[in-house]
Each structure stands twice: as structure tokens, then as C-alpha cells.
Amino acid sequence: MTPSPCVALLMATYGRDDPKHLSEALDHLARQTYPHQRMRLLLAIDGPIPESNRQVIGAFQASSSIRTVATEIPRNGGLARALNAAATKLSGEDEYVLRVDADDLCHPDRVLLQVEQLQADVTVGILGSAIEEFESSGATLGVRTYPRRDQVRDYIVKASPLAHPTVCFRRNAWDALGGYRDVAFNEDLDMWFRALTQGIVIDNLAQPLLRYRISEGFYSRRSWSKAFAEYRCYTIGLYRLFGISWRLAVPAARLAIRLMPRAVARVIYSGRSWRRRMLNV
Structure with a gap:
């Protein structure tokens, strides 16, 4: 039986991340239905973090069957640099690069459904999904959907065609883009523009695969x-x-x-x- 493709989960955390939210995000990764032995968490620790956050990371490493590969960055340099630093630990076996944030909650089938879709449609290079927005109190605000592949070019004129924390890259698309550029506050949007300019196909699943936290x-x-x-x-x-x-x-x-x-x-x-x-x- 052919083993499932290897997936790298790309996450960055820094000193101001709420340890409770970080713990919840990691807990939802541990609940993924995709085979854990075929996933690795590539975690960038972007500058000094509190001991409480280190304890959260340590507890995940000790309890989860998903292997964590941590990259320590001495001084906070921002999301783009942190994600690129984590991505230096990609292996030749990694077929997909999946973004996860340190305070959002992944649906248990997120990895499974995105990999299945990319396996089924080899023309797509970047795949996102709808999101369910919620407040820190837990109250759900609603579902926000994103465009399908034939609507992306028109949609990007008005707004980002992808929710960044939902994105799964096919490895050759990630390599073609060369990771993130250090574009202040807009490293994701810059990447979507570059992808479309290069002819990389972007698509979204209509199903919300992430609970996206709307904080104050x-x-x-x-x-x-x-x-x-x-x-x-x-x-x-x-x-x-x-x-x-x-x-x-x-x-x-x-x-x-x-x-x-x-x-x-x-x-x-x-x-x-x-x-x-x-x-x-």
C-alpha cells in the first residue's frame, strides 16, 4: 500500500502569543486525522518567548506523535523571516507545505482533505479553504468563503483570495516562489500576486477547515x-x-x-x- 504523502506544517510563534491560544492551536493539530507519522511540525520560535509558552511547546512535543522540528531565532524578525527560517528544515520527502497559525484552530480533517484535493487535481499549486470566524469568547461570527480558481484573478483586485492560515502549498509551487519575501505586513498578499504572475493556480475549498480567531x-x-x-x-x-x-x-x-x-x-x-x-x- 502506497504511504500517504509527507506534509510539513509551517508555524511561527513569538513572545506575545497567548499561551492558552497556542496550546489550543497545537491541540487541534494533535487531533488531525491524517497519519501523524507522515507529518512534521516545522516551528519557528521568533525571538525570546515566555516560559509559559515554552512549557506549552514542550507538552506538545512530549504528548504528540507529530514530530516537532524547532528553529530558534535569537531576535524577533517578523513572520516572513520566521516562516522562511522554519522552511529551511523542509526535507526532500515533503510533498506539501501547510501553513498553521499559533492561535487558530484547524478542523480535524483539514490536512486530510487538502492533501486529498491536491492529489486529485494536480493543476492546483496553492489550496486554501473557507474559515469560520470566532471571537476569543468562543462566539461564532460566521463563515467567510473565498473564491474558486476561475474567480481568483478578479477577486484579488478587491481582497486577498486566500485566508493565509488555511493555505496548503504543493511543494513545487513553494519552491518556485522561493518562500516569503520580507514585505512589511503583507508577506501573504505579495506571495499570492507573485503566484498568479507566475501562472500558479490558486483554489479554495468551500468547506471551512479553520476556526479563525478575531481578537480585539x-x-x-x-x-x-x-x-x-x-x-x-x-x-x-x-x-x-x-x-x-x-x-x-x-x-x-x-x-x-x-x-x-x-x-x-x-x-x-x-x-x-x-x-x-x-x-x-
């Missing part, structure tokens, strides 16, 4: 520097993908929304029908 900090991420970094990433990406077109006006509209006060941003984000009609942000 989610609404406070709209600083001037982050908003303008997003604007720059979109403008460059759209130009490289489509050239000069009306699409270049969309990032300016997004910028205006990003700079709104936190309370207004919360109302807009919660207003799904309004968001869908306007910019799907």
Missing part, C-alpha cells in the same frame, strides 16, 4: 504604516498582474477604509452584506 487586536491593526504598506503591495501587485487599468483605483478606496476609526472598522467588518457589495474587505 484585529480591529486595531489599521495604523498608518500598515495601511500604506497594504496600499503599496496592492498597487504594485495589480500593476504587475494587469498593467495600467481601472483596477489601480481600488487600493485607494481600500486605504480610506483602513484608516477609519476602530469602532467604524468594526461595524464595517461586521456588515457582511455591505462589505460584499462594496470592496469585500
Whole structure:
């Protein structure tokens, strides 16, 4: 019987991660129905972390049959650098690279379903899924879906076509992209633009395979520097993908929304029908 393909789970954690949320994220990895002997967790520890977080990681290593390969980074350098550092531990056997975050909760069948889909459709290079958004209190906010392959190019004009923590890369797509670039606050969006420019097919499963935590900090991420970094990433990406077109006006509209006060941003984000009609942000 042919063994299941090897999967590398790519995660980064840093000093401000809540140990309870980290423990929950790792616990959901331990519940995966995919054969644990065919998975490895490539964990980047991005700078100093509290002892409580180390204890969480140690408990996972001691109890889980998923092997953990940790990469210690002396000073915090950001998500892109941390993920790339973890990815240096990829082996020649790893056929898929699956992103996991340190505070989101994977569906038990996430790895199994994504690998099965990529095995069934060899034309897809990057596969994401819908997400179920929830507050730290546990209250579910709803399900957010993402475009299928034939809608991705149009969708990226308005918003990211993938929920980053849901992504599974086919290994040759990961290698072709060369990992993440150090693009401030937008390493994932930059990668999706580069993938489409290179002709890598992006698709999403309609089933939500991740519970995505919406914390209070989610609404406070709209600083001037982050908003303008997003604007720059979109403008460059759209130009490289489509050239000069009306699409270049969309990032300016997004910028205006990003700079709104936190309370207004919360109302807009919660207003799904309004968001869908306007910019799907």
C-alpha cells in the first residue's frame, strides 16, 4: 500500500502569543486525522518567548506523535523571516507545505482533505479553504468563503483570495516562489500576486477547515504604516498582474477604509452584506 504523502506544517510563534491560544492551536493539530507519522511540525520560535509558552511547546512535543522540528531565532524578525527560517528544515520527502497559525484552530480533517484535493487535481499549486470566524469568547461570527480558481484573478483586485492560515502549498509551487519575501505586513498578499504572475493556480475549498480567531487586536491593526504598506503591495501587485487599468483605483478606496476609526472598522467588518457589495474587505 502506497504511504500517504509527507506534509510539513509551517508555524511561527513569538513572545506575545497567548499561551492558552497556542496550546489550543497545537491541540487541534494533535487531533488531525491524517497519519501523524507522515507529518512534521516545522516551528519557528521568533525571538525570546515566555516560559509559559515554552512549557506549552514542550507538552506538545512530549504528548504528540507529530514530530516537532524547532528553529530558534535569537531576535524577533517578523513572520516572513520566521516562516522562511522554519522552511529551511523542509526535507526532500515533503510533498506539501501547510501553513498553521499559533492561535487558530484547524478542523480535524483539514490536512486530510487538502492533501486529498491536491492529489486529485494536480493543476492546483496553492489550496486554501473557507474559515469560520470566532471571537476569543468562543462566539461564532460566521463563515467567510473565498473564491474558486476561475474567480481568483478578479477577486484579488478587491481582497486577498486566500485566508493565509488555511493555505496548503504543493511543494513545487513553494519552491518556485522561493518562500516569503520580507514585505512589511503583507508577506501573504505579495506571495499570492507573485503566484498568479507566475501562472500558479490558486483554489479554495468551500468547506471551512479553520476556526479563525478575531481578537480585539484585529480591529486595531489599521495604523498608518500598515495601511500604506497594504496600499503599496496592492498597487504594485495589480500593476504587475494587469498593467495600467481601472483596477489601480481600488487600493485607494481600500486605504480610506483602513484608516477609519476602530469602532467604524468594526461595524464595517461586521456588515457582511455591505462589505460584499462594496470592496469585500
